[in-house]
Amino acid sequence: MSTGRTMLAHGRTALEPRRLAIIGIALAALAVWTALPPWMIRWEGVPVALGLLAAAAGLAAVTRGERRLGSWALALAGVATVAAIWAQTKDESSLGAVLNTGLLAATLRFATPLAFAALGGLFSERSGVVNIGLEGMMLMGAFFGIWATIWSGSWVVGVLCAMVFGGLLAAVHAVFSIHLRADQIVSGFAMNFLALGLTGYLFISIYGLQGTPPGVDRIPDVHLGFLHDLPALGGLLGPVFGQLNLLIWVVLALVVIVHVVIFRTAIGLRIRAVGEHPRAADTVGISVSRVRYGAVILSGMLAALGGAYLSVGFVGSFGQNMTAGRGFIALAALIFGKWKPIPTFGACLLFGFASGLAQRLQAEADISANLISTLPYILVLAALVGVVGRSVPPAAVGRPYVKQ
Amino acid sequence: MSRPGAEGGDGRPRTVEVLTAWFETRAGGLLVPLAAAILAFLAGGLVVLFTGNNPLGVYKAIFDGTGLTYLFPWVQGSERATAARNLQQTLLVATPLMLTAIAVAFAFRCGMFNIGGQGQYWIGLIAALVVGTHVDLPPALHVPACILAAIVAGAIWGGVAGVLKATVGAHEVISTIMLNWIAIFGGKYLFELGGPLQGEEEFIPRSNDVTASAKLPAIWGTLQPLHAGIFVALAALVVYHLLLNRTTLGYEVRAVGFNPEAARYGGISVSRNYFLAMAIAGTFAGLAGALDLLGWKFRVATNDFDVGMLGFIGIAVALLGRNKAVGILFAALFFAALQVGTSTRQLDPTVFPPALAVNLATIIQALIILFVGAEILIVSLWGARRYVRRGRRVRAQPAGGSGGAA
Numbered sequence: 001m002s003t004g005r006t007m008l009a010h011g012r013t014a015l016e017p018r019r020l021a022i023i024g025i026a027l028a029a030l031a032v033w034t035a036l037p038p039w040m041i042r043w044e045g046v047p048v049a050l051g052l053l054a055a056a057a058g059l060a061a062v063t064r065g066e067r068r069l070g071s072w073a074l075a076l077a078g079v080a081t082v083a084a085i086w087a088q089t090k091d092e093s094s095l096g097a098v099l100n101t102g103l104l105a106a107t108l109r110f111a112t113p114l115a116f117a118a119l120g121g122l123f124s125e126r127s128g129v130v131n132i133g134l135e136g137m138m139l140m141g142a143f144f145g146i147w148a149t150i151w152s153g154s155w156v157v158g159v160l161c162a163m164v165f166g167g168l169l170a171a172v173h174a175v176f177s178i179h180l181r182a183d184q185i186v187s188g189f190a191m192n193f194l195a196l197g198l199t200g201y202l203f204i205s206i207y208g209l210q211g212t213p214p215g216v217d218r219i220p221d222v223h224l225g226f227l228h229d230l231p232a233l234g235g236l237l238g239p240v241f242g243q244l245n246l247l248i249w250v251v252l253a254l255v256v257i258v259h260v261v262i263f264r265t266a267i268g269l270r271i272r273a274v275g276e277h278p279r280a281a282d283t284v285g286i287s288v289s290r291v292r293y294g295a296v297i298l299s300g301m302l303a304a305l306g307g308a309y310l311s312v313g314f315v316g317s318f319g320q321n322m323t324a325g326r327g328f329i330a331l332a333a334l335i336f337g338k339w340k341p342i343p344t345f346g347a348c349l350l351f352g353f354a355s356g357l358a359q360r361l362q363a364e365a366d367i368s369a370n371l372i373s374t375l376p377y378i379l380v381l382a383a384l385v386g387v388v389g390r391s392v393p394p395a396a397v398g399r400p401y402v403k404q
Numbered sequence: 405m406s407r408p409g410a411e412g413g414d415g416r417p418r419t420v421e422v423l424t425a426w427f428e429t430r431a432g433g434l435l436v437p438l439a440a441a442i443l444a445f446l447a448g449g450l451v452v453l454f455t456g457n458n459p460l461g462v463y464k465a466i467f468d469g470t471g472l473t474y475l476f477p478w479v480q481g482s483e484r485a486t487a488a489r490n491l492q493q494t495l496l497v498a499t500p501l502m503l504t505a506i507a508v509a510f511a512f513r514c515g516m517f518n519i520g521g522q523g524q525y526w527i528g529l530i531a532a533l534v535v536g537t538h539v540d541l542p543p544a545l546h547v548p549a550c551i552l553a554a555i556v557a558g559a560i561w562g563g564v565a566g567v568l569k570a571t572v573g574a575h576e577v578i579s580t581i582m583l584n585w586i587a588i589f590g591g592k593y594l595f596e597l598g599g600p601l602q603g604e605e606e607f608i609p610r611s612n613d614v615t616a617s618a619k620l621p622a623i624w625g626t627l628q629p630l631h632a633g634i635f636v637a638l639a640a641l642v643v644y645h646l647l648l649n650r651t652t653l654g655y656e657v658r659a660v661g662f663n664p665e666a667a668r669y670g671g672i673s674v675s676r677n678y679f680l681a682m683a684i685a686g687t688f689a690g691l692a693g694a695l696d697l698l699g700w701k702f703r704v705a706t707n708d709f710d711v712g713m714l715g716f717i718g719i720a721v722a723l724l725g726r727n728k729a730v731g732i733l734f735a736a737l738f739f740a741a742l743q744v745g746t747s748t749r750q751l752d753p754t755v756f757p758p759a760l761a762v763n764l765a766t767i768i769q770a771l772i773i774l775f776v777g778a779e780i781l782i783v784s785l786w787g788a789r790r791y792v793r794r795g796r797r798v799r800a801q802p803a804g805g806s807g808g809a810a
Contacts, residue, residue, distance in 0.1 A: 197766030
């Protein structure tokens with residue numbers, strides 16, 4: 001409905017409301033920037049004035065039909081004004097401790113597990129199977145990844161084993177939601193519980209209450225020393241990309257690969273066909289259940305990679321329920337990214353940025369860690385509102401297919 | 405429902421066949437949950453077996469911890485006293501479970517999956533705590549005031565997800581999960597050291613106790629006794645049943661849950677019912693938080709928020725109870741027993757470590773959710789061939805056959 005109205009408005013007034021909204025967003029960004037180095041303006045009037053202008057532009061865009069970008073401009077105007085006024089109370093050094101190249105590296109670090117799970121979920125949902133069990137599949141990957149790493153002494157074995165067990169849990173989900181036609185949300189939810197109980201049980205019975213031993217073989221970082229020596233950009237690229245975990249590079253490549261596979265290959269076409277119109281796909285000879293099984297199992301393997309990144313790559317240990325809701329945030333990123341790989345990765349970066357910012361703010365600024373921890377979740381809610389009427393899932397998602 | 409296959413030679417149904425037909429139509433509701441529970445315990449037993457423990461011994465120890473042995477007349481003396489204490493705990497846990505299960509079931513009947521019971525529970529508990537610690541009222545008013553605050557807060561928390569679904573189409577699974585985390589971290593913030601609601605003890609991150617006037621009366625036992633809240637929970641089950649089956653609102657909610665498009669054509673506002681169903685669901689979960697607080701917790705600490713699972717177990721209760729009031733009652737007792745039987749305090753650690761048992765309970769819950777959700781699995785296990793045979797006979801009958809294929 002709203003999409004239709006937006007498109008009508010586009011037709012009449014060209015790009016004008018859209019441009020207004022973009023101006024609003026730019027003004028909001030400017031409001032924050034004035035409080036940061038090198039400007040360091042210490043007078044509330046500046047961000048308030050800029051914030052009001054941004055809000056006005058956003059409002060004008062909304063009333064002229066650009067609801068999505070316009071409401072983003074409105075929301076950002078509010079957030080930016082508050083953030084700028086808060087930033088004005090801090091001096092240059094403490095601001096520098098929060099906002100630096102390290103924050104960008106942290107963004108990538110936090111976004112990586114989300115991106116693995118979200119890209120996994122993309123396969124599953126594109127094929128028409130809702131997978132809210134991503135969280136559990138990550139948890140399987142996290143536990144079995146570290147278990148196999150400790151057992152074999154090699155992270156390679158750990159990562160492979162993580163993928164196997166993530167794929168196994170996904171296969172259970174696939175059997176129940178494809179073959180037995182159970183409610184996919186209920187089945188996925190059960191997967192999360194199952195993984196929570198299973199990994200918790202095995203964790204305690206294998207490692208006891210003291211947890212996994214120290215000195216676990218970790219997934220190595222990739223050192224790119226030459227980035228620091230680059231002229232001009234070396235100061236930026238070096239600290240951000242110079243020392244990243246191998247799996248971060250894997251996920252960056254994976255985004256491109258998934259994009260190509262989904263939109264440029266016959267397999268991708270089949271997956272999409274099965275998710276949009278299974279009957280039509282069946283008619284032309286595609287096995288709906290086989291494609292769905294493949295997509296769901298692949299989603300479990302990818303989500304498990306995200307889990308393995310957390311345990312084997314990031315901290316080198318396991319804790320009960322260590323994924324802490326990341327699978328669900330990945331799901332939100334998928335919706336936010338409209339079931340497309342590149343925008344989904346963008347959403348993961350956004351949530352990663354929120355987590356990174358939260359972590360830094362609680363370390364540097366005098367803000368409650370718990371209060372800051374709500375930020376990513378509020379952001380997801382805001383994102384859900386922000387994509388008003390624009391996020392259309394694959395048509396057959398959640399519906400079992402009965403062959404005739 | 406008369407089934408064509410159940411007729412005897414003289415046209416009148418034979419008693420045995422009537423009974424079998426009745427059992428199959430009626431007992432399907434009982435059969436699936438029972439079979440699911442049995443399968444889940446079997447699978448859980450396998451996990452126990454593979455990790456080198458005796459599943460029978462483990463299940464016996466868990467059963468002893470539930471206090472259900474109190475019901476056996478031959479259990480006497482100190483054993484009986486222990487069993488009574490354990491049974492009080494089981495009923496204590498069953499109280500909020502019934503309510504968080506209603507919160508799931510009510511949304512279910514409107515076609516939504518409310519995973520937000522946990523968050524709604526915390527918000528209700530916090531609201532009751534604020535009224536219970538910061539307001540002075542006579543006992544007759546204080547408890548109702550706390551409960552009112554809790555259900556309003558719970559309704560708002562649930563209603564947010566309803567509004568998001570009704571207006572921008574945000575999927576309630578995502579939004580309620582986000583609202584859970586906001587409630588959990590927000591709650592921890594309120595009671596952390598230096599937090600706005602931290603109690604008088606400077607170095608302990610928890611609230612003050614609610615005043616004596618805001619506590620629910622104890623009805624059974626002395627040490628952490630069973631409180632009167634269980635009557636409120638039982639009454640809530642009756643309210644849930646009546647609301648859903650005897651009111652216009654319930655009719656509309658069920659119509660939307662059954663088929664939103666058809667309901668819309670029938671003149672029912674789908675978005676209004678999405679909102680109302682989630683708000684009402686939040687009411688019940690908020691009530692659960694209030695009863696727990698006023699009945700036995702009396703205060704809340706930051707680490708309580710890390711371990712709270714009642715809202716999630718409520719999902720398993722609702723599924724096992726098939727969203728029916730009576731089913732929820734028994735399923736809540738069942739899961740409460742499982743919860744208490746595997747807890748650190750009740751389970752004999754020499755038989756099985758509680759840290760493992762808690763996870764075993766989670767596995768069993770997961771499997772029950774899974775098996776109940778996959779009805780077709782159990783129905784097909786249960787005499788699949790007979791269904792097929794009857795189906796053929798029905799189709800083979802002439803068009804005049806009474807009843808038709810049900």
